[in-house]
Amino acid sequence: MKSLNIGIIGFGTVGTGVYNVLKSFKNIKIKKIAVKNINKKRNIENFDESLLTSNAYELANDPEIDVIVEVAGGLDPAFDLLKTAIQNGKHIVTANKELLAKKGSELFKLAKEKKVVILYEAAVAGGIPIIFPIKTILCANKINKIAAILNGTTNYILTKMAEKELSYETALKQAQELGYAETDPTGDVEGFDAAYKIAILSTISFNKKVDINKIYREGITKITSQDIKSAKELGYTIKLIAMGQLLENGEIDVRVHPMLVAKKHLLAKIDNATNSIMLSGYPVGDLVFTGAGAGAEPTASSVVGDILVLASELETTDMPLPQTVCNHNEYAKQIPIGETYNEYYIAINASNSPGVIGLIGTICGQNNINISTIMQKGINNDNTAEIVVITEKSKESDVQKALEELLKSNCIKNIDNLLRVMN
Ligand SMILES: NC(=O)c1ccc[n+]([C@@H]2O[C@H](COP(=O)([O-])OP(=O)(O)OC[C@H]3O[C@@H](n4cnc5c(N)ncnc54)[C@H](OP(=O)(O)O)[C@@H]3O)[C@@H](O)[C@H]2O)c1
Structure with missing residues (x-):
């Protein structure tokens, strides 16, 4: 495995987990750690305080650092820091799902231009390997x-x-x-x-x-x-x-x-x-x-795994892991919730009067909704009843329309909840 110099941005739950796990890997040298508050007490045995800086750009601009490990979180300044690091030819390992979900395509495009990779196993489900597989x-x-x-x-x-x-x-x-x-x-x-x-x-x-x-x-x-x-x-x-x-x-x-x-x-x-x-x-x-899916050690397993995979690939090639480069240029056509089909659980608060169940059945029927279960759950002190309906697979927009119609009736007091069902 190649020896790598890394800079860690963030030294909280994940950052300290990564620091502790990396102690066993002599080929990975932590050159600098950036934090927000340099005066905060760090409860780590034999910790060399001189590694710390409150200026993360020192890491992003350090020519001796090969890989930036970003475990600080948020968009600002993480986005600009990673852009700077990529522009300076550094590979990135990050756990920052918000940054990738909101700004990933910009970062991946830049990384491709600069021939570096962004690895992010820890960004989804902490310790579970899912991105790499x-x-x-x-x-x-x-x-x-x-x-x-x-x-x-x-x-x-x-x-x-x-x-x-x-x-x-x-x-x-x-x-x-x-x-x-x-x-x-x-x-x-x-x-x-x-x-x-x-x-x-x-x-x-x-x-x-x-x-x-x-x-x-x-x-x-x-x-x-x-x-x-x-x-x-x-x-x-x-x-x-x-x-x-x-x-x-x-x-x-x-x-x-x-x-x-x-x-x-x-x-x-x-x-x-x-x-x-x-x-x-x-x-x-x-x-x-x-x-x-979280926690210092499981998440460090994924972050350190990414660093070591990178170290192993860089031993033989300058452009590691071609499979992990993200090449998605086109946007997917995402359907709105109204167009989806689901089974539903509907919790209804209705007055305890005759014909309520019939009314619910009629309005559902008029909106193409088949009911598979309907259950009344006793009478409340205010003479209302809780009614629970489970539907067969129906279109969300039809269900929303049926609920609007139900609410127009005097005997339906409230739709307490609408949840989708997975069998
Ligand atoms: N916690 C988990 O189990 C977990 C699991 C998977 C992914 N993640 C992701 O990992 C990232 C970090 O999470 P965390 O739980 O470790 O957060 P955390 O405990 O709040 O730690 C954040 C760290 O970032 C530092 N920081 C904040 N702003 C900074 C800046 N401008 N420059 C340099 N350092 C800065 C903080 O410094 P100070 O120490 O001085 O305050 C702190 O050390 C997030 O993106 C999160 O979504 C977390």
Whole structure:
């Protein structure tokens, strides 16, 4: 393996994990580490403080550094720093999914011009190897479907809501106390993090650029204990699912939203902070990749793996890993959520009056929706009833229209939730 000088930008959870794992690899020399706050106490044994700088451009412009490892996160200044480093002929290893999902095509174009590579195994599902397998050994396949749990925080919250019958708010608070959720959990609970990851996965799986702004995204903040309970009674568990599908006409359907997942489905069995990716392709068939989607050590496994693969390739060639170069010039045609077909779970709050079930059946029927299950869940103190409907496969725009019509009736008080179903 070639000896490489690396510069690490970011020395938080992932950066310190990478530092610790790299101690075993004598051919990789850490030349400099950039941080935001140089005065912060770093609890690392025998750490040489002189490695630190608060000016990350020192690394991007250092002619002795071969590879920049970017584990700081965010767009600014990461985007400009990586552009500078690439312009200076440095290879990049990054864990930054937001940067790749929003600005990846610009960076990959520049990297191609400058004959350097950008490796990003850690950007999707932390320690699970998924980018490299898709780009290398699975390249003979036409991948047509990905369904995945890509966010550990939301999976942890949903698991605890189901196991301990907690409200969303209580489960989130406990996740924050245990370090599974950040103080501002928006990126995770509103599905942004999973959307960045499925944008990257869909781009490399379907070989066309996916526009992050066209991904339908819905988080878990509206899931109630009642939804979890109803799902359980019906034989389902609720998960935040990121999916990408190549349709027969070549269009693609990419989205992130909570789903009722049938208990027999493999993804229903993925609990707590674990991630899992199911992938279907021809000729390989179905594959499942499961493991730790975050954390210092699992994520360092992917970052250090990328660095070592690079070191090994650079031993014999100046232009390593041609398979990993991203050449996607065309944008995929992404369909809007209204055009998708799904089975649905609809939770309705209605007045306890005769004919309500009939009215729901009629309005669904008029909008091409077949009901497969309808269940009334007792009477509330205010003389309203909770009604749960599961539909057969229907068009989203028809379902939305039916819900609008239902809400015009005096006896329908509210649509408490609409979730899609995966069997
Ligand atoms: N955490 C995970 O398990 C995980 C898993 C997969 C991917 N990732 C991705 O990995 C990246 C890092 O995540 P993390 O959890 O390690 O974050 P983190 O713990 O918040 O650490 C961020 C680090 O970046 C440094 N930093 C921030 N702005 C900087 C700047 N302008 N110049 C130089 N350094 C700067 C911070 O410096 P100070 O220490 O001085 O504050 C800190 O050391 C993100 O893109 C994240 O999405 C994380």
